[in-house]
Every structure is written in structure tokens, then in C-alpha cells.
Amino acid sequence: MKKTVFCLLSSAGILLSSCTMGSGENSRTVGYATCNMVIPTNGGEPLLSYGSYVFSFDFNAATASVSTNSLIIDNKTYSFTTDPVKYTDFGYRQVIPGLSGVVGNGSMDIKDATFMTAIPEIPENFNPTRVFTPTMKDDKGTVSYLPGTIYHPNIQSVGLMVVANYTMGNEYTVRTFTPDVFYTGDTSTRYQVDGAPQMSQTKNIVYRIIMDIEKKKAALVMYNAKFSNSPNEPEKSAIYVPDLDVKFTSGGYEITGTDIVPYMYEGSLSLPDPDTYTKYENFKFDSFRLATTDRWLSSVAVTYKVAGIYDGSFSGKYVTIPDIMK
Numbered sequence: 001m002k003k004t005v006f007c008l009l010s011s012a013g014i015l016l017s018s019c020t021m022g023s024g025e026n027s028r029t030v031g032y033a034t035c036n037m038v039i040p041t042n043g044g045e046p047l048l049s050y051g052s053y054v055f056s057f058d059f060n061a062a063t064a065s066v067s068t069n070s071l072i073i074d075n076k077t078y079s080f081t082t083d084p085v086k087y088t089d090f091g092y093r094q095v096i097p098g099l100s101g102v103v104g105n106g107s108m109d110i111k112d113a114t115f116m117t118a119i120p121e122i123p124e125n126f127n128p129t130r131v132f133t134p135t136m137k138d139d140k141g142t143v144s145y146l147p148g149t150i151y152h153p154n155i156q157s158v159g160l161m162v163v164a165n166y167t168m169g170n171e172y173t174v175r176t177f178t179p180d181v182f183y184t185g186d187t188s189t190r191y192q193v194d195g196a197p198q199m200s201q202t203k204n205i206v207y208r209i210i211m212d213i214e215k216k217k218a219a220l221v222m223y224n225a226k227f228s229n230s231p232n233e234p235e236k237s238a239i240y241v242p243d244l245d246v247k248f249t250s251g252g253y254e255i256t257g258t259d260i261v262p263y264m265y266e267g268s269l270s271l272p273d274p275d276t277y278t279k280y281e282n283f284k285f286d287s288f289r290l291a292t293t294d295r296w297l298s299s300v301a302v303t304y305k306v307a308g309i310y311d312g313s314f315s316g317k318y319v320t321i322p323d324i325m326k
Contacts, residue, residue, distance in 0.1 A: 108169030132238040148179035185316020252292030
């Protein structure tokens with residue numbers, strides 16, 4: 001008897017996860033949604049699309065294969081299934097290196113493929129489905145979460161993330177990324193008090209990025225935000241910075257914005273009405289820049305200036321890349 005479970009990413013309308021367990025077969029087939037960044041080798045602009053990958057594990061043989069029928073390039077859908085290879089299990093991370101296969105119509109080979117499934121790395125006692133998640137309101141007054149949102153209080157379950165890199169023939173390099181991620185790491189903030197330089201350092205701030213890949217826009221939410229060591233500055237549970245620009249390149253992506261007044265919100269976490277947000281005029285973001293720093297698009301460097309006073313910098317990641325992938 002086999003059992004299949006399906007879960008939808010409502011904001012994007014795509015399959016988030018499905019799982020088929022074979023009783024007595026010691027195998028598993030599970031699918032996860034992601035975003036694809038397809039980079040033409042001729043130097044053209046990266047092409048973006050939602051998609052999903054299906055992972056088939058044979059626990060007896062300790063092998064796995066990967067397939068997809070939803071890789072979209074220039075409005076054309078491609079499919080492939082790789083040959084099974086040995087995989088490495090890191091607990092909540094499974095790494096499948098050295099995959100290869102043939103695109104469905106035989107036009108291109110899949111080669112140099114490495115896939116990893118993983119849970120997001122977040123601080124202890126931080127629940128991504130129990131924190132403020134920004135919303136939007138349309139002309140009819142309907143409130144919804146931002147495009148690309150995965151984590152919010154109304155979801156029932158969430159699939160693992162797909163971290164992948166592979167080539168298609170001599171024409172494309174494909175990298176995957178998740179449109180809703182939480183970065184953790186080290187934040188340093190420099191400022192002055194009465195002309196004397198000061199610096200605040202913390203690991204408590206969590207940076208969340210939600211991307212709308214169709215409009216190439218992004219939203220930032222900073223959780224546990226505090227810009228100084230002053231006891232007179234309270235920690236902010238969440239600061240929302242909307243309407244950032246996203247630029248994709250062959251090396252990854254960059255998110256930037258200038259002169260943006262952020263918002264704060266206090267109230268029910270379930271689909272909050274954006275009309276109830278409060279502008280945080282005293283902490284305007286003069287500038288913000290986030291850039292990916294590795295080929296897996298998992299690590300970032302962030303710089304920002306707030307209120308003309310605070311110069312912040314952050315270095316962190318949303319998932320750890322094992323040495324086997326480096």
C-alpha cells in the first residue's frame with residue numbers, strides 16, 4: 001500500500017511537496033518546489049521560473065535519482081530523469097552528487113549535477129510560521145500574502161528546500177533558489193554617540209527575504225532588530241522594508257533599495273491587514289544591499305544605512321553547504 005501526501009504553496013500556486021512511501025519496499029519518492037535560475041552560456045540574462053523536482057530514494061541500495069517535468073526555459077517546458085547514484089545523508093540534509101541524464105527529447109545532456117534537500121537553518125525557539133509575515137491588499141480590498149511567500153501562520157506543512165546546480169548540454173547552467181528564506185549570522189552596526197564611535201555586534205537578528213520573481217521585487221523583514229547597544233533602544237520584533245529591487249546575474253542575485261521608510265506591526269499574525277501597519281519614520285533605510293556570495297546562492301553579504309546614523313553589515317546563510325559540495 002502506498003500513501004501520497006500533497007501540499008500547495010498557495011501564493012505561487014505550485015506543488016510544494018508530495019511523498020510516496022512504499023510499504024515493505026524501503027523506498028521513498030518525494031517532490032519539492034523551488035525556483036530555477038537558468039543561465040545561458042552565451043552571456044544572456046538569466047531566466048527565472050517556478051518549478052519542482054522529484055527525488056526517488058532506494059534505501060536498500062543507498063541510491064537516489066532526480067527528475068522534473070517543470071523546467072521552463074523561454075516558455076518551453078523541459079523534463080529529465082537522472083540515473084541513480086549514491087547519496088550522502090546528513091540527517092536533515094541529503095546530498096546527491098554526480099548526477100547525469102538526458103533531457104526528455106534527447107536534445108541535451110544533464111551533467112555535473114548536484115542536488116541537496118535540506119531544512120532551513122533558523123535559531124532555536126524561532127518558529128518561521130509564528131512570526132510576522134507581510135501582506136498586500138488588492139483594489140477589491142482582498143488581503144493576501146506577498147508573491148513568493150512560503151512561511152505563514154496558516155500553512156499546515158512545509159517541504160524541504162532544494163539546493164541544486166547543474167548544466168544542460170553546452171547551453172545552460174541551472175541553479176535553484178528558494179523565494180522565501182531566513183538568513184542567520186553575524187551583524188555589526190557602527191554609529192556614534194556624542195562624536196565617539198560605537199559598535200554593536202549580535203547574532204540575534206534574523207533577515208528574511210521574500211522574492212516576487214515575476215516582478216523582480218523583494219521584501220525584507222528583520223526580526224529581533226536592534227541597531228545599538230543603548231538600553232534606551234528597545235528590540236523590535238519585526239521591521240518590514242518593502243519594494244526592494246532584485247537583479248539576477250550569472251553569479252547570483254543582488255537586492256537593493258534606497259530611501260525606504262519601513263513598517264512595524266502589532267496584532268494578530270494571521271493575514272494582517274496592511275492598512276494597520278505603522279510607518280517607522282525614525283528608522284528610514286537610506287540604503288540597503290544584499291548580494292549572494294556562493295554558487296549555491298545560500299550565503300549572503302548585507303550592508304545598510306539607517307536613519308543617517310547606523311551603518312550595518314551582516315554575513316550569513318540560510319543553509320549550510322557540506323564539504324562534499326565545495
